[in-house]
Amino acid sequence: MIVRKLSIVVSAFFTMAAFSQETASTLESRPEVKLTYLDSIKSTFKKDNLLATKVDSLWMNELVSLDIYDDLTKDIQTINKDVTVDEELPTELLKQRLAAMNEKSPFEIEYNQGLENIIKSFLKNRKKSFSRLMALSEYYFPIFEESFAKSNIPLEIKYLAVVESALNPKAVSRMGATGLWQFMYGTGKQYALKIDSYIDERSDPLKATAACSEYMTKMFNIFGDWELVLASYNSGPGNVTKAIRRSGGKTKYWDIRNYLPKETQGYVPAFLATMYLFEYHKEHGINPERAVVKNFETDTIAIKNQMSFKQIADLLDMPQSQIQLLNPSYKMNVVPYYQGEQHFIRLPKDKIATFVSNEDQIYAYVKHDTEFRSTSSRLAVKYAPKAKPAATKPTAIDKGDFEFYKVRKGDNLGAIAAKYDVSISEIKKWNNLKTNAVAVGRSLKIKAEEEVPVKTVPVADKEQAVASVENKEKTAVDMDYVVVAGDNLGSIAKKFGTTIAELKELNNLTSNNIGLGKTLIISKAAVVIEEPSSTAIASNSVDSFKKKAASKNVSEDYYVKKGDSLYSISKKYPGVTISDIKKWNGIKDEDIKPGMKLKING
Known part of the structure; x- marks a missing residue:
């Protein structure tokens, strides 16, 4: 028995030794991952995890998607208030609810058949849209309410932004009206909203809402009736004045409605129908989608030098789509720097804490990155081979020019368009879609980007070779990557010349943890950074x-x-x-x- 136990111990000892040698061998053979300047900067950051919040990338895409705006705008313009809609909602019950709303509102909310038809139309066709809008409202409504309370404006005016823009600060109408409150260029200038090549404050939630408050106050001083103020917001005070004259001097919206432009006749009822659905959404089974980031969880910081959204996203490990959502007034995804003016960036509070604690390193990286890109662009222009005249392409598109994307649960055209860096209208055109609705399981055609072949630079030309290495020649690879033992997001990002933030955004990851065997989307334009061979000239690293x-x-x-x-x-x-x-x-x-x-x- 003693001999047997001894043999077991000896066997175990040699097994452990062999395992240790194998592990050491594996570790030695694993290639060293070289860190970039970005990673070296971030490794010195002081972390503030007390206010850390998870950011759902899909929800961010939802916030910047324009499909609700397109659908709701079309509805409001085309709904026939005189056509009865078959939807379960007893008229007497609706009258009771409208009376209850009227008691606590400065608006004159009274039942009529046209209002009932619009409410039923929304309930029948737009339940899902209103569920999404209610998630957006958790971010925007506190901004509106604070501004309106300061100006003594009814808080119910907040629902007007749903009708105007579907709560999308990037919404632009066919006439060019822009932002949450749909200001035209001239009106925006009239209310001191800055509009230039970099900035459009019509898309700034705070400044545009302040301008809206000022407009509403002026119109109420003229008409003394909030329904007429809404009508003037839609069609202009001149049309309201003409409708009052044509009605024989009546001054109530419901008395002059038939004398207003056709769109305005349905505008106020659409506003009241929206108010009703927000007030009684539970009774109709409309469950608001969750809002991950709320307004009070964000803060602003003044920017001392120009920086791009990509630089901020890379430094703070956050999706660019979130920065776009929080800072919609910056048109070119860049926070500019003007002498004598302050520009601010709005970020989640935990990211603000990281930014403030590491400002010196952040600005050092932005300076380095900007200079490097500028130098690389000049070298690329200097050494670019002269292009041959392009052959005329046939008008028909080959099947090979398209990629196919299978619609998954939770997808919408906005999210898919953002994933491929194309527009919703392009996807609809390529797939002959009449609406923004897409069925789960459907394969959508997405036009593939043309790849530019990389040319080898002769090593004999030293100056040209240095430029080639500095620009890191790139070779196209597959979109997907399967995680293997020893991988982490940092090593995968280096391997494919991307960033941790971009990988997390592409794969909807809320943490840096990845499991073995998981398939990651790398990028549509993924690249492998090639190391120069021993015969090539060393890089200025x-x-x-x-x-x-x-x-x-x-x-x-x-x-x-x-x-x-x-x-x-x-x-x-x-x-x-x-x-x-x-x-x-x-x-x-x-x-x-x-x-x-x-x-x-x-």
Whole structure:
């Protein structure tokens, strides 16, 4: 028995030893993941997890989708208030509910057949839309109510934004009216809303709502009736005045309605129908979808230098769609910087905390990234081969030009369009869709982007080779990637030349945890960053130098380019001086030539 136990122990010992050797071998063979300057910056960030909130990427796409706006706008313009709609809602019960609403509202809410028909039409055709609108309202309604309360305007006016824009600050009408409150260009200027190449404050929820409050106050001082104020908001005060005259001097909306433009005749009833559905949604089985981010969970910070939404998203690990939602007045996904003016970025409070705690590193990265992109663009233009005249393409589109996307549960055209960076109208055109409704399981055609072949740069041309390596030649790969042992989002992002934030947004991930065997969507335009071969000229890896600068005895080879000086090269490396470079390379004067190799030590 003792011998048997001893043999078991010995066997276990050798098994553990073998396992340890195998594990060590596996770890040694695993390729080293090189960190970028972005990751090195983020690794120094102070984290504030007390206010951390999860952001649902699908919900963000929902907020910036325009399909509800398109559908609701069409409904309001085409609903015939005189056509009876077959929907379960007893007339007497509706009268009781409207009377109850009237008691606690400054609006004169009274039953009529036209209002009943519009309410039933919404209940029959737009239940799902109102469920989504109620989720949006959790973010926007507190903004409206605060502004209206300051100006002594009825809080029920908040429902007007549902009728005007379906609560979408990016909504633009056929006439060019823009934003939550659908201001025309001239009206926006009249109420001091800034509109230029970078900014359109008609899409700013706070500033546009303040302008709306000012307009409503002026109109109420003229007409003294809130229904007439709404009518004037839709068709202008001139049309309301003419309707009053044509009615023989009557001053109530319901008395002059038939003298107003046709659209305005259904406008106020649509507003009241919206108010009814929000008040009695539970009774009709309308369950609001959840709102992940509410207005009071956000804050603003002044921006000291121009920065793009992508730079902010990469630094703070958040989807660009969320930044777009919170900052809809920036037209080009860039927060500009004007001398003498302050511009603000609105972010979730936990991201504000991270931003404030790490401002110096953030602005250092933005400066580096902007300069790098500018240099890369100039080099790309300089060394781009002359293109041959493009052959004329046939008008018919080959089947191979399309990708196919199978609609899944929870999808909508807005989310699908955002995924492929195309517009809703393009998807509808490619698939002959008349409405924004898409059935689960349907395959949609999405036009594929044309890929530009990468040309190899001869190593003999040193200057051209350096430009090639700096721009990191890219090779197209498949969209999907299966997670294997040892993977994490950081290593996968480096492998495919993307960011953790973009991977999380593409795959609807709310954390950095990924399971073995999970298939990840990488990108429609995914790329693999190729390492230069031993015969190629080494890259000027400023990023890796900055990451390794904290350790001693680190060296980099830098190849001098045309226009370089010892001063400009020293500025590329933190803490390095001209005298350092001269000392490390045995240079007595400052005479350097293109192609010359310099050693940069840490």
